[in-house]
Amino acid sequence: MSVIKGARERARIEVTAAIKQEASKQLAAEGAARLSLRAVARELGMVSSALYRYFPSRDELLTALIIDAYDAIGAAAEQALAGTDGEPPADRWVAVCRAVGAWAVAHPHEYALIYGSPVPGYTAPDDTVGPASRAAFALITIVRDAHRDGLLQPPPGRPLAAPVRADAARLAAEIAPELPIPTIAAIVAVWAQLFGVISFEVFGQFNRMIDARREFLDQAAAGLALQIGLGAAESPAEDTPEGTIAATPEDATTTIPAPDGVLRS
Amino acid sequence: MSVIKGARERARIEVTAAIKQEASKQLAAEGAARLSLRAVARELGMVSSALYRYFPSRDELLTALIIDAYDAIGAAAEQALAGTDGEPPADRWVAVCRAVGAWAVAHPHEYALIYGSPVPGYTAPDDTVGPASRAAFALITIVRDAHRDGLLQPPPGRPLAAPVRADAARLAAEIAPELPIPTIAAIVAVWAQLFGVISFEVFGQFNRMIDARREFLDQAAAGLALQIGLGAAESPAEDTPEGTIAATPEDATTTIPAPDGVLRS
């Protein structure tokens, strides 16, 4: 099936990739609102109508970029996860949260595309749900591992209301049957909350409030771990040595271009 | 100063209001992306260029709508707060969170305008910061009251990293000097987390996961209260009677129009 079929097919693949790449470039530079089919075509030296041979509409192009973005943030999460195999669950959790946050800050427009405001009522095409859950699965893996190793405490807080419990039970059956129901509910809540913090950071809601963005996210992530029951290890003094958490070297390119117009969102 | 100055001035005020109202209507119906100056002008029976006598650009119009939205969600929070005077802090907290969430669900496009994705790097014009903080102040009021009444516990979790502590201390001096620094930091984190949950709900990220939206938000809100140190009252059994929290009658119009195109965001 995956044999090369001929010059035409190969060309199609290449052109499609080029379009996606140029679109991705413009997305990163200017944001989804300013992404223009005509501009992409112009940059590629083709006429705009030719582009419709490859993507039936602008929305379809953006959907492709959405999938890429989900994949990228998922890959960032998985990569961070992979580097933390033996560590205590809370540390692994914070590491993955930090990786996700760093990706978001480094790719604000892509992040906005997937965790910003879509048209409400829009249900994502099924192609997106797979890539979309990669990041979530990375976090779930930590919890499952902790559970396997007997390091998972029950989440704090009042018992679940019945409908929430029902939802969580259904979810548990799908993704992690061995985990306690309250833990599942806590994961979902904490997952949303993590993206609340990241969104506020990326979207500038912390602007005149928090300067120490990285440290703040770490702090919040640690709090979220606690909420799931990924308690600090037995020796809380050793838990998170300041130097490790608060000052990682790879600061990289967190500066954002800061375009002109506000909105058009 | 506020004396009426003449027919012209009065007309200007009225026309400005009419424009804002029509724009608001289109925003609610179609979303910010589809809000068009020309359409607003058309609906008002004027020509599009005339509209520029009142708003110098589309962005300015949207900024006005942003302020309105902040005011509306702030008013919703304050109104919910006002009805909970004698109640235990955790209950008040949940009530305000629920009011904010209900407003967001009822006005998804307006919510997206203020808590969705702006252009990153955009710093809001100073006109917006006042209205923007109304909702936050409502939540802070609960914490201050709890503190005054001796009902505030220190927030759980590890001690603050130094830079976070510095940010929180600066914030504390501005808004609530009597509160402990860790509490301030916890409020900021929890505030962001709350909007994470609400955003996931409004933007459909919970779509195939959580059906019991309202109960889930209550559950999450209760957890957030815990994180601030607004512990459950002394009698945890009486804490949140199922009927009160889980099933409020006013379900109202939570249905979202669900437009066609996905994105254009």
Next chain:
DNA sequence: CAAGAAAGAGAGCACCGCTCTTGCTTTTTG
């Protein structure tokens, strides 16, 4: 009342997404 400021109307510019038709090339098929 006349000068000046404010407001509306209209034309026009440079974009946008998208469609349709027209030629040309590659692939498939009789």
Next chain:
DNA sequence: CAAAAAGCAAGAGCGGTGCTCTCTTTCTTG
């Protein structure tokens, strides 16, 4: 192998957008 089919680029064009400029009318004010 030639003919038919399918894929592709190009161009023109449609209706829409935000925004600017000029011209005329209307109201305010010295």
